[in-house]
Amino acid sequence: MTTLDRPPVKPARPHFSSGPCAKPPGWDASRLPHGSLGRSHRSKLGKARLAYCLDLMRELLQLPETHRIAIVPGSDTGAFEMAMWTMLGAKPVTCLAWESFGEGWVTDAVKQLKIEPTVLRADYGKLPDLSQVDWSNDVLFTWNGTTSGVRVPDGDWIAADREGLSIADATSAVFAYDLPWDRIDVATFSWQKVLGGEAGHGVIVLGPRAVERLESYTPTWPLPKIFRLVSKGTLSEGVFRGETINTPSMLVVEDAIFALEWAKSVGGLDGLIARCEANAAALDAIVAERPWLGHLATHPATRSKTSVCLTVEGADEALIKRFAALLESEDAAYDIAGHRDAPAGLRVWCGATVDAADIAALGPWLDWAWSQVKP
Secondary structure, eight states: OOOOOOSSOSSSBBBSSSSSOOOOTTGGGGGOOOOTTOEEEEEEEEHHHHHHHHHHHHHTTTOOOOEEEEEESHHHHHHHHHHHHHHHHHSOOEEESSSSSHHHHHHHEEEEEEEOOOOOOOOOOOOOOOGGOOSSSEEEESSSTTTEEOOOOTTTTTTTTSOOOOEEOOOTTTTTOOOOOOHHHGEEEETSSSOOOSSEEEEEOOOOOHHHHHHHHHOSSSOOOOGGGOOOOOTOGGGGGOOOOOOOOOOHHHHHHHHHHHHTTTTTTHHHHHHHHHHHHHHHHHEEEEEEEEEEOOOOGGOOOOOEEEETTTTOOOHHHHHHHHHHHHHHHTTTTTTTTSSSEEEEETTTTHHHHHHHHHHHHHHHHHHHHHH
């Protein structure tokens, strides 16, 4: 077996994890404001910083005034389960599943909430037939499948005259795509993806149809305190002004504010989208030049521009572990093994906090690692 010499240039920031993701360029913990730390989140300062964080997200996401946004517990998982526990049961439910997180929402619906959803599935690398979705149902789906690298192409498949709610796990999509908010009734995400923020806190976005559901429907199952968005039949508006349900980490909030301010400095949403597209294009070029690499998502229109999943010729789980470990030992790439539930392969985060130059510098290192481990 012929092995290659180590390439002379390494990625300056070899952080390619799909969550938590690379911090924004220029990030340093010492640059985070300290004033809110050690203060109550219900103090004047604490409330102001939480409200500022919400305002920045609203501005960057270009949310219409009709949509509310709140910081909630439990990262994206907590936010999505909050939507499920508070809104499902009023109508039939359809779940779309083409990767592990979509399957997780199916499990929640069936085993925890005891409802019997219609499930539309597809194998890793593919999408279900979106034309088969019945919009008289509430519909649960992941906008961008983090563990499969497959996304929905746009919002055109979501019926404008839908009777049910469109409920999107959008955690690897927000800040990376121009989302059609008129087609989204509920969206959830966490700061740890495209913004490179910290984990543990989620964000939920509610359109007017979701608010109407919350105020007109009471689920038959008990609701934990951290899921309760309604009081005496009326939406708890304070939650959407920064009066969080439980105590947030103000350090994590300050970190999110840093990332949001950085996002504004690179051109806002358009700048973030451009960075994601440049990163994905740089990785596409690497794949196109190597016959032993491929995209798990074979259709470009439904291929993620953030969590890009790659196939490796002849790879099994053991080979991928060796491949990723070699790159980590050289400080050339961290955390690029595919998700444990996905087919054996690599996964390279191409979100906005990654630099395209670092993606380009990764190519020769992939060649070097491949020369060490190929069958």
